Amino acid sequence: MSETLTEPPPAGDDEDVFFHSGTTPTYRKVTKTPGAFTTIPTIDISALTSPTPSLSSRQQIAAQIYSACSMTAHVHKNPAIRGFEPMFETRLDPRTRGDTKEAFTMGDCPLEPEQGYISKIFALAFGLEETAFAGLFSRFLIWGMRARLHYPPLTPPPTEGDAEGISLGAHSDFSWLTLVLQDSVAALEILNKDGVWIDAPPAPGTFVCNVGQYLERQTAGRFVATVHRVRNKTGAGRYSLPFFLTPGPGARLGVLECCVEEGEERGEAVDVGGLYIRRVLPARPKHLTSIKYRDVPEKEWRYECLYG
Numbered sequence: 001m002s003e004t005l006t007e008p009p010p011a012g013d014d015e016d017v018f019f020h021s022g023t024t025p026t027y028r029k030v031t032k033t034p035g036a037f038t039t040i041p042t043i044d045i046s047a048l049t050s051p052t053p054s055l056s057s058r059q060q061i062a063a064q065i066y067s068a069c070s071m072t073a074h075v076h077k078n079p080a081i082r083g084f085e086p087m088f089e090t091r092l093d094p095r096t097r098g099d100t101k102e103a104f105t106m107g108d109c110p111l112e113p114e115q116g117y118i119s120k121i122f123a124l125a126f127g128l129e130e131t132a133f134a135g136l137f138s139r140f141l142i143w144g145m146r147a148r149l150h151y152p153p154l155t156p157p158p159t160e161g162d163a164e165g166i167s168l169g170a171h172s173d174f175s176w177l178t179l180v181l182q183d184s185v186a187a188l189e190i191l192n193k194d195g196v197w198i199d200a201p202p203a204p205g206t207f208v209c210n211v212g213q214y215l216e217r218q219t220a221g222r223f224v225a226t227v228h229r230v231r232n233k234t235g236a237g238r239y240s241l242p243f244f245l246t247p248g249p250g251a252r253l254g255v256l257e258c259c260v261e262e263g264e265e266r267g268e269a270v271d272v273g274g275l276y277i278r279r280v281l282p283a284r285p286k287h288l289t290s291i292k293y294r295d296v297p298e299k300e301w302r303y304e305c306l307y308g
């Protein structure tokens, strides 16, 4: 497995892949000895939607989820960063002029049935009571955000290695779990642990499922936040519908006991709203709140800054 670094690589070194993980630029070294996954595993979760899925079928799915998420995962202007965002509003990779995408984001969606069985199957993956995560998504304001993303066509089509082709810079999500519904245009790519980009092609009836930064923190890195990007390979336009499942900004996430080895420090609980603001502001240099807090030390940023 390659290392993840927070120091910039030496100038001229193209052996490190940059990704946005907040205020600190992060790099994953491209390994000389690859061994990580090269195709995205697909997990059939249809049994979960049957009226009475058996415990053994739920456990089988949970085991597949555990294995996929631990290797880097997949299963199949408005103050709170909601509403319309024009082209180039986000800039996840500061080396680009901005992301070639426009977005409409709606927040605070009510709990949907699928969120119920998703949190249950993830609890089962850790051998926990299936209700272990239920409180995260009901005790707090539901923070599921739905976005509609549009990546415009590019003429002429970008060539391989052309920065223009990066429609959404490399990043991991500021969510617990993200489900992405794609149209038929292949553009989503996942960075494996070797530092190599792998296609996550659209397949009818599937969602791409990204482990988000909160789930990574909560599992002390047992589940690895999925680093991904959108690269326009053919010039064609594309639509996608991500759904970000996230606990409310007031939640605090402690590391799960089952993810701490004996004698190991448990680590500090994560303040969901605090981590969120430290992730979203640096990605939106033009946002009014980012401009307002540009010279304020990051440790003083609070989720409430988004409200005015």
Ligand SMILES: O=C(O)CCC(=O)C(=O)O
Pocket: 147, 149, 168, 173, 180, 182, 188, 228, 230, 239, 240, 241, 242
């Ligand atoms: O458009 C996609 O497929 C991915 C979108 C995404 O990664 C995001 O909005 O965080």
Ligand SMILES: [Fe+2]
Pocket: 171, 172, 173, 228
């Ligand atoms: Fe994403």
